[in-house]
Amino acid sequence: MTTSDTTRSPATASAAVSTEPDMTDLFPVETPNLDRLRSRLAQTAADRGLVDVAYRTLDTPIGPLLLAATTTGLVRVAFEREDFDTVLAQLAAKVSPRIVAAPGPLDAVATQLEEYFAGTRHAFDLPLDHALSSGFRQEVQRFLPHIGYGRTLTYKEVAAQVGNPTAVRAVGTACATNPLPVVVPCHRVLRSDGGLGGYLGGLEAKTTLLDLERAA
Template sequence: MATIRDPNGLFDGLIADDAVLDRLHRKLAADAQSAGLLDVAYRTLDTPVGALLLAATPAGLVRVAYPNEDHDAVLSTLAQRISPRVLAAPARLDLAARELDEYFAGTRTQFDLPLDLRLTSGFRREVIEHLSAIGYGQRASYGTVAAAVGNPRAVRAVGSACAKNPLPVVIPCHRVVRGDGSIGQYVGGIAAKTALLTLEAA
């Protein structure tokens, strides 16, 4: 059960069944989508590396965020950079959620999702687009990636691009490591990066 809080005071204190609220929310999301008013849909997904925020536009998956990135802040940024029409609409993310579940279960080694890369541009986008060429279970150094995108001296810039990857896990920046073989930093934290590399090495 949940208590409704209405800023106008008309329904304040009314008790509504959680199932009713869930049904109303799903109807709102479906109506917004059919009317072309749902620019960014989102949901969260429980995974072995924490609850991931998934967000998608009609063009594809646009954001995956770890808990340490502050999901509310990420949603606020999406509202500013893409559209204020942001709504929890889990159904639009069903395919992404299913593929991520399969990945964490060890039954998927490659994602087949439409992606929206509008949150990255320039050199960072070149790096992000290259990362999917690093196969499941493989690793590449920051220097190797820099050379692959045509700028061998841009090792730090590659690190920055990986840190700003809008689609971690799906676009595998976790497979980029230091030249000495140590795993380096990661947007989701060292424990998450270690867990992903361990999963892929199994």
């Protein structure tokens, strides 16, 4: 056995090690972000009209909000305490199972809410979908935006305004089941004694919204 049989130069050794094909072109170091890919696919589906309900979340001073819209308009605003998964399941059952996370259709909603919480917007200019309400509840909810920014009415006064002065309890139920809180301002309805009454987002959230409007 000669020396050349047992000893290789560094170049020869390197060549011997590199016998497998270079796969770096087939498998890049940077792998796709699956969440980003899902978001793009969902947005594309929404843009092409393949989605009946689009949704996204938005961080606000009263906690995260879930925003959902149909092709008609904003159909749901939900507080975190309602449990977003439950809300989405309800939307799938009551509106359409073709529901997907797609922020694009809700950009205008998010922008107007951000302006509202910044104190620069006093009224919302958004198409609304009242599909989740009917009858007297929807009648009350359609009236609520007529309560001016920074103003309040009592449940009794709202009942009188919608033409049914004895339906005070029903007005309370309409406010408590309002599917579009903040945008449809049920927080502006108080008890006759000045008490806050109930609020789907919690009394702390109701107080925050009232204080925000009084300070503007």
